[in-house]
Amino acid sequence: MGQDVVSPPGAEMAPGGWTKNLEELVACVACTIVVLATSWGVFTRYVTAQAATWAAEIAAAGFCWMIFLGAAAVYKRGSHVSIDILVAQLPRGPRRLLAIAVDLLVLGFLAVIAWLTIGYTIESWDNPMPSLRWPYSIHYAGAAVGLVSMTYRHAQIALRRHRATR
Numbered sequence: 765m766g767q768d769v770v771s772p773p774g775a776e777m778a779p780g781g782w783t784k785n786l787e788e789l790v791a792c793v794a795c796t797i798v799v800l801a802t803s804w805g806v807f808t809r810y811v812t813a814q815a816a817t818w819a820a821e822i823a824a825a826g827f828c829w830m831i832f833l834g835a836a837a838v839y840k841r842g843s844h845v846s847i848d849i850l851v852a853q854l855p856r857g858p859r860r861l862l863a864i865a866v867d868l869l870v871l872g873f874l875a876v877i878a879w880l881t882i883g884y885t886i887e888s889w890d891n892p893m894p895s896l897r898w899p900y901s902i903h904y905a906g907a908a909v910g911l912v913s914m915t916y917r918h919a920q921i922a923l924r925r926h927r928a929t930r
Contacts, residue, residue, distance in 0.1 A: 787837035787913055790829060794906070797826035818895040825903045832910025840917045860929060867922040874918055878911035 805819030838844055851859055885904040892899060 785837075787833045787840060787910075790909075791834040791837055794826040794829035794833065798823050798830060801826060821893045821896050821898075825906070828903045829906030829909075832907045833913065836910045836913035836917060839914045840921075842921065863929075864926065867918070867926070871915065871918050871922065874911060874915040878908065878915050881908040881911050884908075 801819045801823040805816055805823065808814060808816040808819070835844075851862060854862065881904065885901050885908045888900045888904055890899070891901075893902075
């Protein structure tokens with residue numbers, strides 16, 4: 765229980781001000797919205813017999829924000845799963861080149877997916893949800909913001925890591 769969390773080189777533990785933990789804050793608010801909307805939907809369906817159909821739409825939007833901002837928070841802290849048993853066996857030079865190549869590949873992937881998600885979010889502005897008639901962009905914006913955050917954090921961590929290994 766009293767173990768210290770070991771974080772990969774370049775990962776940020778973010779003990780400081782609230783802006784350092786913005787992803788966690790938004791993910792927690794979204795999680796609260798999911799729990800409240802789902803609870804209200806269950807209550808209205810089984811207790812009042814008049815289901816609040818909008819509750820599912822709110823919960824789905826909150827879930828999207830929670831998942832993608834939560835993933836960005838985990839990414840920021842370097843806590844995503846990685847298996848480097850083969851890479852750790854390489855000599856320092858090839859290991860460093862492979863790390864640079866992988867970081868560039870991941871950065872490119874995140875940037876492209878973030879760009880596509882932003883485009884999809886903008887395109888879905890005119891597509892309303894069935895009950896609330898709000899744009900589906902509210903759902904997709906969570907993915908866009910999360911992916912932009914992951915792209916930014918990956919660039920930050922990669923730069924920090926490669927400066928430290930010079």
